Amino acid sequence: MLLGLIAPTGGSACILGRDCRADGLEIRRRVGYLPGDFAMYPRLTGAEMLGHLAELRGGTSAAVRKALADRFGAELDRPIGELSTGNRQKIGLISAFMHEPEVLILDEPIAGLDPLVQQSFHALLDETAARGGTILLSSHTLSEVERVADRVAILRRGRLAEVDTLENLRQVAVHRLEVDMAGGRDSDSGLAGVPGVKEVRREGDHLLISYEGSADPLIKALAAHDVSAIRSRDDDLEEVFLDLYRDRGEGS
C-alpha cells in the first residue's frame, strides 16, 4: 500500500512528507523495497536482473552494486533459477540497497540467509540508520527484531496491536526464569504468592517461573531455597510476544 501496489479503503499514508497515492513515483524513487517473496526472471543472471532494475531507476552506481555484491558474497553470474533461496535473497537485498535509498521497506529480509550474511546485513542496517536512513522491517524472527529495531509495532489480525520501543515493551512483558532446585518436589510452594509472579510451573527437573516487572521480590524469595541453577528464558522473545498477544488479544 505504501508503494501503491494496493489501494487503501480509507485514510492516507505519507513517506518522506509525500503522499503515497499522489506522489507514488517520487516515493518509489527514494524507497528501497524487498518483497517477502522475491520473484525475478529465472533465466536472467543476478547481474542482468539487477541491471534491469537499475535501469528502471534510471541507472544506479555500478560501484555501489559491486560493493554490495562483495559484501554479501552474492553470485551474480548464474541464472537466478539455479540459485538457492539464500542466494536469491542476496540479490533482493542488493536491489533494495543499490540506489542508496533514504527509506527501506524490507519484508522478512534474512529469510534463507546464512548467519554470516545475516551479520553483514545487520551491519549494513546499522550503517544505513547511522547515515540517517529509516528502515521499516517486518520479521517473524523476533531475535532479529530485538537486534535491529528501535521501535516495534505488533500486528495482530491485520490491526496494529502495539507500537512502542523495545525497551518499553519488555518492561510490561512477562519474563521467565528457569530455576533448578536442589530440594524436594514441593520446594515450589510459596513462590506463586510472591509479588509479580504470575505462574510457577514444573517442567521436568526445573521450575519455570513467569513474572512481571522487577525481579527483586522473586530473587529474594528464591534466596530462601536451595537453588542450584538459574537461567533466563528472556532471550526467547517469542514467548514475550506470545504473552503480549494473549494478554491484549481479546480486547482489541
Add this chain to the structure above:
Amino acid sequence: MSRPVLLMTLRQRWLATLLSGLAVVLVVLMTGALFPSLGDAIGKLELPEGVSELLGGADYGSLTGWMRTEVGAVYGPLVIAAAAITGISSQLAGEEESGILGLLLAHPVSRRSLLLAKAAGVAISVVAIAIMTWLGLIAGVAIAGGGIGVGKLAALAAHLALFGLACGALALAIAAGTGRRAVANAVAAGIAVLGYLLNGFAPLVSGLDWTKYLTFFYYYTDGDPLSTGVDLAHLAILAAAAVALTVVSVVLFRDRDLRA
C-alpha cells in the same frame, strides 16, 4: 512507455516469437511444395456452405485457393492469435501471478508505462511473426511454381498482423482486469474461436447474419486479401479495436489492487 520494460519484454519473447514464425514458415513451405501434386488432384471440394466458408472456400484447384485454405483460413490466424494471446497473458498476468510485477512496480515506473511497454513488446512480436509469414509465403509460392504476387502475400500478412494485434489486445484487457493468466488465455482464445465459428456459420442463419460483424475474423478474412489485396477499412477496424481495448486495459490496470 518504459524503455527498459519494452526491451525486457522483447528479450523474454524473442524465442517464442521465432518458434511461432518458424512454425508458420515450415507449414507454408510444405503447403507450397505439395500444391503441384495435390492441388489439381483435389480440385474444388463440394462442401456444405458453412464448412467451406470456414476453410476459406476450400478451392484447392488454384494456388490462391490452396494457400487461402491451407494457411490463410485456419493455420495462420491460429498461430498468430495464439502467440499474441499467450504472449501478453504471460507478460502481464503471468508476471503478476509470479510476483515479478509487484517488484517492478515498486520501482519508479508508472502502471501505464509498464502496461504500454509490455503491449508494445508483444505487438512487435506479432508483427515479426506476420513478416516471417510473408517471407515464408513468398518462398512457398515460388516452390509451388509462382502465381501470387508479393503484394497480395503482403496483404494477407498485414491482415494477419492486425488480426493478431486485436486478439492480443483482447487478452491484454482481460489480463489487466483480472491479473490471471489462465483466465486471460482461456477467455481471449474462446472469444477468438467463437468469432471464427460465428463468421463461418452466422451467414447461414438469416437472423444471426449481423453477428459476423462483431468478430475479428470477419475483418481479417472477408476482404480476401490473397485475391484482392488489403482492405484498408477492415484493417482500420481491427486497429481501432486493438487501440480501444488497450485504452480499456490501461484504465482497468490503473486502480486495481495487484497481487503482491
